[in-house]
Each structure stands twice: as C-alpha cells, then as structure tokens.
Amino acid sequence: MQPFQPLNPAQPNAPAGAGFSSIELPDLVAVVEAQLQQAIVAGRLGPGERIVEAELARQMGVSRAPVREAARRLESQGLLVSRPRHGFAVRTITPKEIDDLFQVRIGLERMATGLACQHASEAQLAQLQARVDEMVRQAPRLAQAERVTLDLGIHAYLCEISGNAYLQRLFNNMQTEIRMILALTEGSYRDPALIAESHQPLVQALLRRDAQAADHALHHHLVEGQEHVQALFRPSPPAGTNPPPSPP
Template identity: 45%
Template sequence: MAFQTIERHGLVDRVAEQLTRAIVTGRFVPGQRLGEAEIARQMGISRAPVREAARLLEQRGLLTSRPHRGFAVRLPTLEEVDDLYSLRLCLESFAGSALLARGADVDLDPLRRQLERLLETAERGDQAAVVEEDLRFHLLLCELSGNRRLQRVFSELTGELHLVIALVGQIFDDPCRLAQVHCPLLEALEAGDGERLQQELDNHITVAWKEVRALFQQRQQKPARPGEGEA
C-alpha cells in the first residue's frame, strides 16, 4: 500500500490524515519508526510537511519523538491504558447522566444517524473508517450532554483513544461486532433508562479495556519480528 500524492492546500492536515489511517489500519505497528524521506517521496512532497504532520500526531498521542531518530508509533504502557480507560469511563458515564437529565431538550437523531453510519461502515469492512466512526459516536454522546468542558476534555483524549481503539479493532475479526455493541447504548438512551445506560456504558468500555490490556500483555511477551523498526 503506497501513500497517495496530495495537493498543497491543507497539506499538513492531509499528511496527518494519511499517517493516521496507516497507524490505525496496522500498516505502522506500535514502536515502528516512520521513514520521513520515503513517506515524502511516496506523497510527492518535501520532508517538512511530513515532519509537521508527525509533530501534530505526537500532540494527539499517536506518535512519539526520539532524539536523532525521528518519530515512531507510540505504544502506551499498561498504566497509561488503565488511566485512559478509567478516565473515559468516568467521562462517558457523566455524559450519559447529563444527557438524560436534559430530557426532552435532547434530539437523539444525530446519534441515531451516527450509529447508522457506523454500522454501514462496518459492513464495508473498512477498519480505519470504523475506528473513526466509533470515536465520533462517543464524542457525539459527550456533545449531547450539553457540557462544553466535558466535550473539550474528551476531544483531547481522542488521539490516544484512536490508537487504542484501533488495537481493539484488530482483535475483532468482524468489524460489525465492534459496531453492533453500540446499539444497546442508543436503546437505553431512547428508553430514558439511566440505570440501564450506566450498565451498558460500563460493560461497553470495560470490555474494550480488558481486550486492550490482554493485547498489550501479548505484545510484551512476543519478541519483535525481524526487520520491524522502520517504515
């Protein structure tokens, strides 16, 4: 899979988008170094926008920089994963409660449409797009809570969540399974059942949390493959 050439307008954002898709689809594995020169050659651009895009993805939690070695795909530690998911559980539980507290003021149609997009994307088997639509569903849940600060905090976590959810997606052989587990969340919201919603959110996030932990433990026990290190 080669990178596509891109136009100059919005160059850094477009480079960042392609790099993000490469990461979440597993083309770049955690710990792997990005070959800036080769990426720039494939995209038909100079190395400068590739480096700027890499810095942007570092801020989003997808990459990490190494002195004199450039950028590599970030592999969060188990402690960082636990911190991320425990915080995510708190944020989304609060969002769900706040959303239901708004009662009739909340229009759930945007969330219904987002779930439809998620399911349709899963049917196409595009794992990278499924990850993106998955995150949009949860971000929309926070948006509908009406709490702008909550929305801002969750948005700041999406870079790391993007990477981690991608790893979860690699566990699920059928992307439809990853999409369908969102249905009970919407059903609980439509029923206005706060207790069920909290149970579904807890199950939804905790299951993903356990899957990620198991994957990370497997990676720690598996020796690196020969030649794994630079893209």
C-alpha cells in the same frame, strides 16, 4: 458612468494585483499530518516503527520540512515520540497507559450519559439511534478503519448531546489515542456486527431517560472493551509455565 472594463493583463500600466484575489494554497503541513495520522490509526504504521522523513517526503512529493513539522504536531498529540539522533517513531503504548486512558474515558462518558438523559432532545436521541442502526447495518462489510470511525462517532455524539461543551472538548482531545488503540485491537474481534449491536442497550436506556440503566449499559460496554484490549496487550506467560489461578 462608464461600464466596468476588465483589466487587460497585457497593459503595461495596469496596477500590480488589481482585480486579483489571493490564491489559497493548501497547508502542506496539515495535509502531511492528516496522511501520517491516518496511517498510524489505521495500523499501516505500527508501534515503534520509525518515521523516515526523506522517504515520506519523496512519496508525498514534498520537501522534508513539512514532514518534520507534521511529525512534531503528531508528537504533541501522543502518536509519535522523538528519539535523539533517530528522529521520530510511532509511539508504543503500554498496558498502564491503556488502563489510564480507559479510566478517564469511562469517567467522561458516564458523565456524558447522565447529562444526556437530562438534557438531550428527542431529536438528538433519535439521531443517536440512527447512528447505531447505521453501524449495525454497515459493520459486516466495512473496512476496519471505517468501523472504528463509526464507533467513535457514536461516542463523540453522546458527549456532544450531553450539553457540556467542556466535556465534549476533553473527549475530542482523547479521540486520536482512542482511535490508535482501536486500530491495533479491533481486527481481533471475530464479529463486527456484534460490536455494533453492543451499543443498543445504551441507546434504548437513553430513549427511556433511564439514567441508571444507561449508566450500567455504557459501563458494561466500555469495560468489556477495556478487558479485551488488556488481554491483547498482556504479556504471554513463558512457555512451560502455568497461568495464575483465577480469583474465586
């Protein structure tokens, strides 16, 4: 048997493509989509801000086509809206939409908490504790976007260890919008370490397999966050008017 001889590219009779493998080019649309999504969830592109396709294409060194297709994908995710004759703009979130999102999120995560108490392994609960400890340790020195990523990672992992794959998919589908809201509001918290620590009662209850205490801790944690967001998005009363009295 003759030893294998590599083809010489200079040989005129070498069969086209022989000895070559396909070269994977990056998915330009996915790359543009990822950059746009990061800019939105990090707050660098604010609500209502217009997406100027020509300018973005110039900055990224691509044609306008992948920018337009990426914008369509982000529209389907609820981050952008299209305006007739004006192109795309970052979605403006209303207080009602925030309430609707939190209502569904709280319901999903309460279910995940109950299932995790029943089905999560000791190793999975220990991993959840490690994630919270890591957030507590790093929160004071991390940038806002990094803190949001750690925070959401804890809640996504809670859904994962519930053992319900459908629940996990539903939460994953909500993550981008949740991240967008957190990016708009997280900087208003004065103490990032306090936010990180607020996950501890939930984890401690899960480690004890105390479903009632875990449900209470999660509900308190998320409702407190919802109330903070509502306060930021609630319109300010006109100057010179008195705020409505607090309920008894």
